[in-house]
Structure formats: C-alpha cells, structure tokens
Amino acid sequence: xxxxxxxxxxxxxxxxxxxxxxxxxxxxxxxxxxxxxxxxxxxxxxxxxxxxxxxxxxxxxxxxxxxxxxxxxxxxxxxxxxxxxxxxxxxxxxxxxxxxxxxxxxxxxxxxxxxxxxxxxxxxxxxxxxxxxxxxxxxxxxxxxxxxxxxxxxxxxxxxxxxxxxxxxxxxxxxxxxxxxxxxxxxxxxxxxxxxxxxxxxxxxxxxxxxxxxxxxxx
Amino acid sequence: xxxxxxxxxxxxxxxxxxxxxxxxxxxxxxxxxxxxxxxxxxxxxxxxxxxxxxxxxxxxxxxxxxxxxxxxxxxxxxxxxxxxxxxxxxxxxxxxxxxxxxxxxxxxxxxxxxxxxxxxxxxxxxxxxxxxxxxxxxxxxxxxxxxxxxxxxxxxxxxxxxxxxxxxxxxxxxxxxxxxxxxxxxxxxxxxxxxxxxxxxxxxxxxxxxxxxxxxxxxxxxxxxxxxxxxxxx
Numbered sequence: 001x002x003x004x005x006x007x008x009x010x011x012x013x014x015x016x017x018x019x020x021x022x023x024x025x026x027x028x029x030x031x032x033x034x035x036x037x038x039x040x041x042x043x044x045x046x047x048x049x050x051x052x053x054x055x056x057x058x059x060x061x062x063x064x065x066x067x068x069x070x071x072x073x074x075x076x077x078x079x080x081x082x083x084x085x086x087x088x089x090x091x092x093x094x095x096x097x098x099x100x101x102x103x104x105x106x107x108x109x110x111x112x113x114x115x116x117x118x119x120x121x122x123x124x125x126x127x128x129x130x131x132x133x134x135x136x137x138x139x140x141x142x143x144x145x146x147x148x149x150x151x152x153x154x155x156x157x158x159x160x161x162x163x164x165x166x167x168x169x170x171x172x173x174x175x176x177x178x179x180x181x182x183x184x185x186x187x188x189x190x191x192x193x194x195x196x197x198x199x200x201x202x203x204x205x206x207x208x209x210x211x212x213x214x215x216x217x218x219x
Numbered sequence: 220x221x222x223x224x225x226x227x228x229x230x231x232x233x234x235x236x237x238x239x240x241x242x243x244x245x246x247x248x249x250x251x252x253x254x255x256x257x258x259x260x261x262x263x264x265x266x267x268x269x270x271x272x273x274x275x276x277x278x279x280x281x282x283x284x285x286x287x288x289x290x291x292x293x294x295x296x297x298x299x300x301x302x303x304x305x306x307x308x309x310x311x312x313x314x315x316x317x318x319x320x321x322x323x324x325x326x327x328x329x330x331x332x333x334x335x336x337x338x339x340x341x342x343x344x345x346x347x348x349x350x351x352x353x354x355x356x357x358x359x360x361x362x363x364x365x366x367x368x369x370x371x372x373x374x375x376x377x378x379x380x381x382x383x384x385x386x387x388x389x390x391x392x393x394x395x396x397x398x399x400x401x402x403x404x405x406x407x408x409x410x411x412x413x414x415x416x417x418x419x420x421x422x423x424x425x426x427x428x429x430x431x432x433x434x435x436x437x438x439x440x441x442x443x444x445x446x447x448x449x450x451x452x453x
Contacts, residue, residue: 026286026305026323027309076365091360097363101369103330103367103370107324107327109323110324123374124369127400127404129365206322
C-alpha cells in the first residue's frame with residue numbers, strides 16, 4: 001500500500017519503540033536528514049539502527065544517538081573524525097555495536113529483501129569478525145556463514161518518485177537505498193520531486209514502487 | 220656452485236633501483252606504473268589515493284569506489300563539489316565519461332565476485348604468507364571500524380599494500396605472523412615500501428627491488444627470510 005504524505009511527521013508516524021530501523025546514506029550522501037529529524041521528534045526510542053556509519057557531526061543519526069534513542073548500531077564504520085556522539089556512548093557502555101564488514105552489511109540487507117536465509121562468503125574468514133560463526137571450505141576457500149538483516153522500517157532518500165512509487169536516485173547518494181527499500185517491512189522515502197505516473201522512463205527506474213510504502217516530498 | 224653464487228650476486232646487484240629510500244609520491248608513482256593498462260582498480264583511503272595522481276591516460280584505468288561508482292575522476296574543486304558525488308573517504312570527487320553508478324550490494328559484488336583486478340591498501344602489518352592486518356590495532360577501548368577492507372582484501376584479484384617498511388619505533392611491518400587483528404588471510408600479493416618492493420605468496424617473501432639498501436641490509440631489518448625475486452624479462 002503506497003501513501004503520499006504531506007509532512008515528514010506523517011511519514012514517520014507509527015514507528016514504535018524497539019523497532020529496527022534501516023537508515024540510508026553513506027556519510028552524508030543519501031542520508032535522509034529530514035526523516036531522521038522527524039524520527040527524533042516522534043519520540044520513538046530503544047531503536048536498533050542499521051546504517052553504514054554511526055552518525056557524523058551534530059546532525060541526523062548522530063543526534064539520535066546523542067539523545068540515547070539508539071540501543072544498538074549495526075554498521076561497518078562507526079569511528080570517524082566527527083563521530084563524537086557515538087564515541088561517547090560507546091565508551092560509556094550505553095550503546096551496543098554489531099560491527100559488520102561493509103560488503104557483508106550490504107549483502108545481508110540484500111539477502112533479507114530477496115528472501116535468502118543466509119550465505120557463505122570468504123569476507124572475514126580467519127578474522128575476529130567471524131568468531132563464533134559457522135564456516136565451511138567451499139571451492140578451496142574458507143567461507144563464513146552470514147544471516148540476513150531484516151528491518152521493521154527503512155528511511156531512505158531518493159531524487160524522484162512517480163505516482164506508482166518508482167524511484168530514481170542521484171549519483172553516489174543511491175548507496176544503500178535500493179537494498180534497504182527491499183529489506184524493510186515498511187519503507188519511507190523522502191524525495192526532492194514527485195512526477196506523475198509515466199513521468200519516469202521504466203528503463204531507468206532503480207527501485208520499483210512495490211518496495212515503497214510512504215513518500216514525502218522534501219524541499 | 221660458483222655459477223649460482225655469481226648469478227645471485229648479479230641479481231642482488233641489479234635489485235637496487237634507487238640509491239635512496241622512496242618518498243610517498245615516488246612510491247605512488249611506482250605503484251601506478253605497475254598497474255596493467257585497462258585494469259579496474261580500487262585505491263584505499265589514505266596513501267593509496269596518491270596513486271591516482273600518477274595514472275596516465277594511456278593506461279586507461281577505471282577506478283572503483285565502494286560507495287557505488289566506476290569511472291571515478293579526480294577530487295572535485297570549486298563549483299564541481301557535489302555532496303551526492305563522494306568517494307569512500309567521503310571526499311567530493313568527479314565522474315569521468317563512461318562512469319556508472321550502482322547500489323551498495325552491486326558495488327561490493329564487484330569486489331567480492333572477483334571482478335576487480337587490483338586493490339591498493341595501507342597496512343599495519345603483512346605476514347610472510349600474505350596475511351593482512353590493517354583495520355584494528357586491537358588496543359583496549361579502541362572503537363573498531365572495518366568498512367570495506369575485508370571485502371577488498373579477499374575479493375580483488377591482486378592486493379597491493381603500500382606502507383613504510385618500519386614503524387616509528389623501527390620495527391618491521393613485514394612479520395612472521397601478524398600480531399594485530401587480521402583483515403584477511405593469505406591475500407596480499409605485493410608490498411610496496413619506502414625501502415623495497417616485496418612479493419608475498421606460497422614461496423615466501425621475495426624482493427623485487429630495493430631503494431637505498433642492499434638485500435643483505437634489508438634482511439637485517441626484516442625478521443622473515445628474504446630471497447631475490449627471479450628477474451622479470453624486460
């Protein structure tokens with residue numbers, strides 16, 4: 001069921017405490033700042049957040065972490081020069097971290113969207129990030145079993161949507177958007193422009209509207 | 220016996236290609252020169268990024284950035300800066316004609332599926348058998364961050380490491396066994412350092428060339444057995 005809503009507050013209404021929330025973006029590119037701000041305002045807490053990073057500077061995901069709304073981060077690269085809010089929470093033992101190699105993060109999200117129960121990959125074999133995981137030798141290489149990452153909600157940013165919820169993105173801001181849209185039960189998208197149905201060339205659609213539940217235009 | 224000694228002496232003499240240690244830019248120039256024309260390459264964050272300054276148009280190299288692009292151009296300047304067009308180090312970059320964009324799972328399939336010819340990475344340590352440690356010092360309280368390092372290390376056809384041979388304290392970063400947490404097992408094929416180029420693999424560590432030192436002097440610094448690499452036909 002696809003809904004176009006007028007405000008980011010309407011878009012995030014219904015996100016419950018304890019939800020697993022995927023947030024698109026790599027660094028600031030593709031990060032849906034307005035939706036994250038709305039998530040902050042709506043008060044949902046005790047969240048598990050899936051993102052490549054763990055917030056930068058004093059905006060977006062970093063503020064959500066600062067305010068103690070995130071109980072667990074699933075990410076590949078939390079430590080950055082400006083990740084001070086995550087750093088403080090982590091050092092205080094107030095946030096849990098599941099550190100995942102970036103390719104495993106992407107593929108585990110993709111697997112969830114594709115109905116795959118898990119996969120073996122050489123990435124991480126023989127390292128501390130594979131400790132406690134099932135391994136096999138496949139085609140002569142050590143491989144590690146990785147499971148899908150599902151989410152209740154995905155918050156992503158795209159460039160344009162049409163009336164059917166089909167999405168196109170812009171340059172490297174695409175990053176996690178398409179796979180998170182497929183992996184979450186409920187996908188909320190902020191776009192810069194909504195065009196009429198038929199206004200996107202079907203050959204160029206990146207995320208088909210079947211994966212999208214709510215769209216809000218953000219100026 | 221005598222002939223073998225002469226041949227070894229000959230190859231050792233020819234190993235030294237510079238009478239002084241290489242600086243970062245000289246090393247980047249050397250790595251760039253060694254990348255085969257037409258290759259698809261990922262340059263890691265930090266020192267490896269310098270390699271792009273020395274790739275020539277004739278080489279026709281396509282650069283991959285793991286946040287979802289092939290055909291990455293130089294760092295963006297002035298009006299070119301676009302927050303939606305960044306590299307894995309989150310630095311604004313440009314796109315070259317023929318560039319393509321794709322989502323993160325496709326981007327990592329490019330690495331993990333063995334499609335990249337070469338990745339160039341920095342390292343804390345490389346072992347005699349090509350194990351790589353470059354993501355975590357393991358220090359208590361350090362916040363771990365891995366990014367795409369493990370995917371690059373296990374996925375690219377060739378993994379080149381660029382680093383200084385010695386730590387600030389003078390310890391060799393080429394070691395018998397890595398003491399830092401591993402990024403990948405047996406994945407490194409070449410190590411470019413300020414003092415020598417090493418080839419790592421099942422045959423142990425071979426030295427292709429040295430800079431400002433002889434093989435014997437190099438062996439004094441490195442705690443694993445070194446042999447001269449067979450001369451490559453010109």
